Each structure stands twice: as C-alpha cells, then as structure tokens.
Amino acid sequence: MTDENAQSRRRLLELAGVTASVGGLAALAGCASGTSDDAEGDDGDDSSSDDGTGDGDGKKDDTEESKSDEEDEKPKSDGPDRPVLFVHGGMGSATQFESQAMRFTSNGYPQEYLAAYEYDSLAFEEIQADVIAGVHERVERLLAETGADGVDVLAHSLGTQVLQSYLADPDRAESVANYVNIDGREADSPPGGVPTLALWALGNEDAEIGGAKNEFFEQGHVEVATSEEAFGAIYEFLTDDPPETTQIEPEPADEVTVSGRALVFPDNVGLEGATLEVYAINPKTGAREETVATQTIKDDGRWGPLEVDGTDHHEFVVRECNGVSSHVYRQPELRSNGFVRLLVGEPGGLTDELVDRGPDHTALVINRDKEWWADQGDASDELLIDETSVLTDATAPLEDGIVTPMVFDAGEDGETDVTQPVPAFQALPFLTGINTHIPAADPPDDVVSVTGVSRDGDGLERTVKVPNRPSDEHRMTVHLPDHEQTR
Structure with missing residues (x-):
C-alpha cells in the first residue's frame, strides 16, 4: 500500500474519531x-x-x-x-x-x-x-x-x-x-x-x-x-427487447457452481495465500455438516469455481496467515454465481478500528445490497438479532442510505442500546453501528439468529443462524440477498 493510500484511510478514520497509525493501516492484508x-x-x-x-x-x-x-x-x-x-x-x-x-x-x-x-x-x-x-x-x-x-x-x-x-x-x-x-x-x-x-x-x-x-x-x-x-x-x-424475465431463474440444485474473490473491505485487495474453507451448515443451528471444499486463494483474491448444493446454507471461512479468521454466511444459491465476494475487515482496517472486540461477545456484519429503511412506518425493513429488533428511526433512517449494519457490544459493557447509532459510524457512508450485546463463548455454546424482513418482501423472513463465536478471534458476516426470491 502506498503512503498516499494509507493517508486516505487515515483521513477517513479521523473523520470517524479514530486514530490509527499509517504503519498499522499498511498491514491491512496481513501476510x-x-x-x-x-x-x-x-x-x-x-x-x-x-x-x-x-x-x-x-x-x-x-x-x-x-x-x-x-x-x-x-x-x-x-x-x-x-x-x-x-x-x-x-x-x-x-x-x-x-x-x-x-x-x-x-x-x-x-x-x-x-x-x-x-x-x-x-x-x-x-x-x-x-x-x-x-x-x-x-x-x-x-x-x-x-x-x-x-x-x-x-x-x-x-x-x-x-x-x-x-x-x-x-x-x-x-x-x-x-x-x-x-x-x-x-x-x-x-x-x-x-x-x-x-x-x-x-x-x-x-x-x-x-x-x-x-x-x-x-x-x-x-x-x-x-x-x-x-x-x-x-x-x-x-x-432493444424486454427481458424474458426480470427474475433470477433457479437452476437445478445439483448444477450450481459459485466463484468469486476474497477481498479486504473496502480496499478490494486480494487475500493472497489465505485458505478458503467452505461448509454446508445446518440452517437451524449454523453447525457444520459437510466440508464442501478447501482451497488456497490466488494472489488477486480469486477462488473457485466450486460445486455446491443449491438447497444448502453455507459458511465460507477465510483463514489468513496472520491468524485472522473471517466467516461469511450465505443462504441457498438460486443459480450459478461468478460474483460472490467474501469481504474481510482486517485488523487495523477501516471498519475493524471502529468495532469493539473481546472474548465475551459476538460481533456481526449484516450485508445486503439494498438500503435498510426503518423510519417508513409499515413500509420499513426489520432486522432482528434473536428477539431484538435493532433497526430504529435513528440507526437506519432512509436519508442515511444504510446498507451494512454492524452489530456489536459498543464499550464492552454488556449492555444493549439500539435507540441511537454508535457515534463513530456516523461519519461513514452506508454503514451504521448498533450497540447490541451478544454473549459469546469459545467453543460456541449457543446460536445467534439473524432475521431480515424486507419492506418489499410481503413479510418474507430471511433467517440465518450462526454460532456465538467471540469477536476478538472471529470476524463474522451474514450476507442477505437484495432480492425477494427463494427456492
């Protein structure tokens, strides 16, 4: 990373009230x-x-x-x-x-x-x-x-x-x-x-x-x-012709392949040399049921293609040689997909500096490429962590254009307060920080339920269940589709 690039990151972190050394920022990609x-x-x-x-x-x-x-x-x-x-x-x-x-x-x-x-x-x-x-x-x-x-x-x-x-x-x-x-x-x-x-x-x-x-x-x-x-x-x-369909047409579940890149967010630097592990998981517990593949990620972050069962939920684990483990949880794939992005927040990086991490609580990144609106009355989106509705007029108003809620125990005080966003995130586009305490254990001893309800989905609930891994050792992302289709 050039000095200019590192300085760009430092400026943005400073906007959010975070002090980070250029040396630490230059180590975004670990080894x-x-x-x-x-x-x-x-x-x-x-x-x-x-x-x-x-x-x-x-x-x-x-x-x-x-x-x-x-x-x-x-x-x-x-x-x-x-x-x-x-x-x-x-x-x-x-x-x-x-x-x-x-x-x-x-x-x-x-x-x-x-x-x-x-x-x-x-x-x-x-x-x-x-x-x-x-x-x-x-x-x-x-x-x-x-x-x-x-x-x-x-x-x-x-x-x-x-x-x-x-x-x-x-x-x-x-x-x-x-x-x-x-x-x-x-x-x-x-x-x-x-x-x-x-x-x-x-x-x-x-x-x-x-x-x-x-x-x-x-x-x-x-x-x-x-x-x-x-x-x-x-x-x-x-x-010059309308499409035959504007839907994503499902393929037979046994014909689905996925491929993509593992990248540092938001730099889009490929995670060369990291190991990718892909598991089919139990949709009710998040527990691993079958190893789908293990690969070494190429220098540009590219991986795959992999054959997957289109009816399975999957966990993608990126293990870097600096010891960081990142977990991305995805719902069943409708059809073959060459643009799966495993976006990783690196230690010392833009988002990681803003998230409080520790051995006793879980931190979650919830990504959906469609804004979350929580101030539109009956036309609002909902996001539940277990039984707690974490989107409010303050944490996800329409005017803020929130795409990625980051849910963690701000201050590590064991308390939950979703009435206002974590202040450090207010200077950043597309992101919101939501103070929610999720107890963690190593090894995990409980399941965290993440449920998204889209304003356009006629009540469709998308639920992903993940183990309560501690945030100091595990970076966890739940990817929710931006469309309303399911198998």
Whole structure:
C-alpha cells in the first residue's frame, strides 16, 4: 500500500474519531500481499470508491469534455452478443453486480460475457489515472476474448465519474457500444457520444444527462443498481427487447457452481495465500455438516469455481496467515454465481478500528445490497438479532442510505442500546453501528439468529443462524440477498 493510500484511510478514520497509525493501516492484508487488479476467471473481474454521497449530487463531472447537442453521436447498438462490464461506486465491489449478473444469465447471457472492474475507492483521488487505465485494459481484453464489436458498460455512483472520464477520450469511447450511468454524475450530453441510459434514485429526481434516456426510480442509491426493476430497464436499453424475465431463474440444485474473490473491505485487495474453507451448515443451528471444499486463494483474491448444493446454507471461512479468521454466511444459491465476494475487515482496517472486540461477545456484519429503511412506518425493513429488533428511526433512517449494519457490544459493557447509532459510524457512508450485546463463548455454546424482513418482501423472513463465536478471534458476516426470491 502506498503512503498516499494509507493517508486516505487515515483521513477517513479521523473523520470517524479514530486514530490509527499509517504503519498499522499498511498491514491491512496481513501476510497476504495480493492485488486489486483484474485477473482471469469466470467473471473476469478487476479492481476503487466514492465519498459515500453516491456522486448523485447534481454536479457535472469537471473532467468530462463536453459535447454539443449538434455533434454526431454513435448509433445505438443492440443485442445480447456483447459483453457487459460493471464498474462499482464508493465503498463498493462486484457484490453490487451479483444479482444483475444472475438476471443476465437467466436471459441467456454467457457467464464469460459478464465482468466487473474493482478498485480501491478510498484512494480514488490518488489513483484515478490507474483506474481509468485498468478499465481500458479490461475493455480491450473483453473485446479480444469475445470478438464483439463493443462492450456495454454499467457504472454506479463514483463509477460514473470513472466512465465519464474514460469516455471523454474518443478512441476509448469507440470501444463502448452502450453506457448505463447509474445514480451518479450528470452531463450535458451522452458521454463520448455513446448511447446512454441514466438511472436515478431518490434524491436525484431532477438529475439528467442531456440527450440520454433518463429514468427515475423510487429506490435507494444502492438499490437502483441491484433491483429487478432497474434490470428490466437496463436489459431493454442494451438489447432493444424486454427481458424474458426480470427474475433470477433457479437452476437445478445439483448444477450450481459459485466463484468469486476474497477481498479486504473496502480496499478490494486480494487475500493472497489465505485458505478458503467452505461448509454446508445446518440452517437451524449454523453447525457444520459437510466440508464442501478447501482451497488456497490466488494472489488477486480469486477462488473457485466450486460445486455446491443449491438447497444448502453455507459458511465460507477465510483463514489468513496472520491468524485472522473471517466467516461469511450465505443462504441457498438460486443459480450459478461468478460474483460472490467474501469481504474481510482486517485488523487495523477501516471498519475493524471502529468495532469493539473481546472474548465475551459476538460481533456481526449484516450485508445486503439494498438500503435498510426503518423510519417508513409499515413500509420499513426489520432486522432482528434473536428477539431484538435493532433497526430504529435513528440507526437506519432512509436519508442515511444504510446498507451494512454492524452489530456489536459498543464499550464492552454488556449492555444493549439500539435507540441511537454508535457515534463513530456516523461519519461513514452506508454503514451504521448498533450497540447490541451478544454473549459469546469459545467453543460456541449457543446460536445467534439473524432475521431480515424486507419492506418489499410481503413479510418474507430471511433467517440465518450462526454460532456465538467471540469477536476478538472471529470476524463474522451474514450476507442477505437484495432480492425477494427463494427456492
């Protein structure tokens, strides 16, 4: 990690009231000195972030070379025979493309035609030129691999700044057939003259890209990148035909494979040399029932593909050579998925510095790529830890755009207080800290129940049960889908 990157992290931690040494931050990846660069694989994904505002603030990108309305624009190219590249936003990764990728394959797209470019968004100001160069390399490689006449690019939030800068170069713009600008930068005209669809979320009702097709959704900033409704608009724009389905079509349970990357959050650095263990677990207890696979993670964080039973719950364990064990719990997979991200918070890292850890209590990260809203009356989301409802008007209001609640015993005093967020998290985008005491033991002697109820799910409860592992030795994440489908 460069000095500039370490300083970016220190600045953000200081905003949250945390003091951390540059030396400690430089050790984010433990003994794993992986990269955030793109590599070969099923999803062909690569590697950056925004300031958490989503860049949907009505500002035009100062780096874009403006085109007048009179200039010729490229004719729109249609058809599912082109690859699709996703570029994420601030604090993001390819996990925001996971559901949409499965919708694309449900409509006949080959898995190898879907890719993501991942980068370190907190260091974006320092590495912007490298990010744009990385996108260009990925576009060129997709063209070479597929023989297509162009790449369709989807960019979200900060990713729209990346793409609008990228498309300002006419030679680079020639390689992009269509562009989808998701709740990010405005522009006077379609960037680079490329046919453009602009999707906007709540708070950006009046935003637009001149000369483009603009659509507004009453959805959150992250939700508009991952939702079924957005997919329908994206697919029809890219192909000139509506999709056969906007659902994720389940595959036979015995035909499901998964693959992805294990990455430091939010740096998107691959955990080179770490060991991945995958277990089928008992959905009622979280206990391990069968070892599915054990692999050494590659230098870019890539792992898989693995054959899994699509009816099983799974625990993914990333064991690093610095002694850190990270556990990611996932519900049954609907279909093959090349964009599974195992996001790890490293000791001394951005999120780890803010979480109180100890041998007597469990800490949980709950991730869903759709905002949690708790202040919308009957149209609110719910999140229960055992019998405690931890989302409130204060911890997850609509205006805060919370995607990832972090539940832990703040102050290690054995008390629970969900009436207000943990103060240190209030300076950070997309995250909220919720003070909840969950007793732990080593070895575990109890089960923690995590239940999410979506505002759009007609009462559907998604429950994941995990052992009460102590937070000083185990980093635990529960991943809940951003859609409402089940097997």
